[in-house]
Amino acid sequence: MPQPPKPQINHLLAALPHEVHARLTPNLELVALPLGKVLYESGDTMRHVYFPIDCIVSLLYVMENGASAEISVVGREGIIGIALFMGGESTPSRAIIQSGGYAYRLLAHKFKEEFNRHSEMLMLLLRYTQSLITQMAQTAVCNRHHSIDQQLCRWLLLSLDRLPTNRLTMTQELIANMLGVRREGVTEAAGKLQKLGVIEYSRGQITVLDRAQLEHLSCECYAVVKKETDRLMPSPLTPAASLRPALRPGVVRLPPCVQ
Template identity: 70%
Template sequence: MRACVQHASRSGCCGNKTGANDPEIALPTSLAPEANHLLASLPAVDKARLFPHLELVQLPLGHVLYESGSQMRHVHFPTDAIISLLYVMEDGASAEIAVVGNDGIVGVSLFMGGETTPSRAVVQSAGHVYQLPGQVLKDEFLRAGPMQHLLLRYTQALLTQMAQTAVCNRHHSLDQQLCRWLLLSLDRRHSSELIITQELIASMLGVRREGVTEAAGNLQKADLIKYRRGHITVLDRAGLEARTCECYAVVRKEYDRLLPEVRFP
């Protein structure tokens, strides 16, 4: 697959828009449309119909894909980017309700008929997404074919993640929450390293920065992670799984059940 890479800013995307089959620039496998597991699992005939409408966009850390209540015009399929869905309070406080990576799609409200959502979508880990016009996806959804069934199952899995996140934030320690968050993020990356600040982690978890500092320090003392300014490297994934609460396993099991064709590490 070949495509043009656009660079995004908070005010929108710039650069020439080209489809995923454009012959201008050869892409590595990690940036092909099939790097997103939902797109990869579609039958060939559906890919042939959708892929010409895809546009590859490069997103920086902290970029806002959509704000609360804004009209959605596109959906996004991440390849190597990770997107956090946040609920933002009137006083500016926020907390993550779900994370989306190469396992899914950002913008489920559009094909579910809502068009808007009270959440905000923020880039948690810089990378690339494939942007698709909302009307193209709606037309494909209404075909009632493989894409519709895939998106409905994905939405159910996403709702499970949202519900489990709420339970986890209420009942489990910050150490456990951080372990869950790290594991969910690792599942959606091809690397053991995350480039993210403590301030952003605190915003995701809805806690004070000092709490994140303490929790990250506890995990580093246990030789589970290595933390330096803006970088977290996971040293012992099995150790994180042993230390986290049951919430991660519940979410992972539901994704595996509903989306067996979507590959996780």
């Protein structure tokens, strides 16, 4: 039997202080998340948080007419369920599996207990939230001002950063739904990349052959998100304590989130 993946593959779990990790580990549950599975719908009360291991989760906003657009992607660098520690308990977005794989999930009350207990975990998650907000804001700007070709390059690069391989399992129809554009536009953009030798596309499999060229063809939005994420978040082996700023007289600690 193959060994289950280690929780530390997720960058946030890897960065937690040892005592926090020791308390959380017995409560972590490894779950399989197939492509297309919905983790929660708009307005649902969150009962778990998810730490992706080798899957990608898309956060989507869905309109009344059924049209949708992706606002951010989350993979092994992050967590699904920030509304729990931001005090909202639910969110108007939908979370759907964009690339299937595994994640560790944790009951909401166990997560909040630890969040309220440990200041280093609080700081780590607030920094992650800031990086996620940056991604959401840049996605909105990109969708408004840049071409479908550039949007597709940005989307592929963000997805690659969250996967252990250079191959994505994704149909053009699903990509179009993520970007909020027509499928024909994605087909044309993907065809251009394939002719340039940047990607290879076949039967729902996209393999990136030339990442450097993909970055060159992308708009500045990918670089902005990447730079801010690298600035705010630790590498998988960096302890969360290194992110904690020194307290100075007159500086007030953030209070724990409301239960």
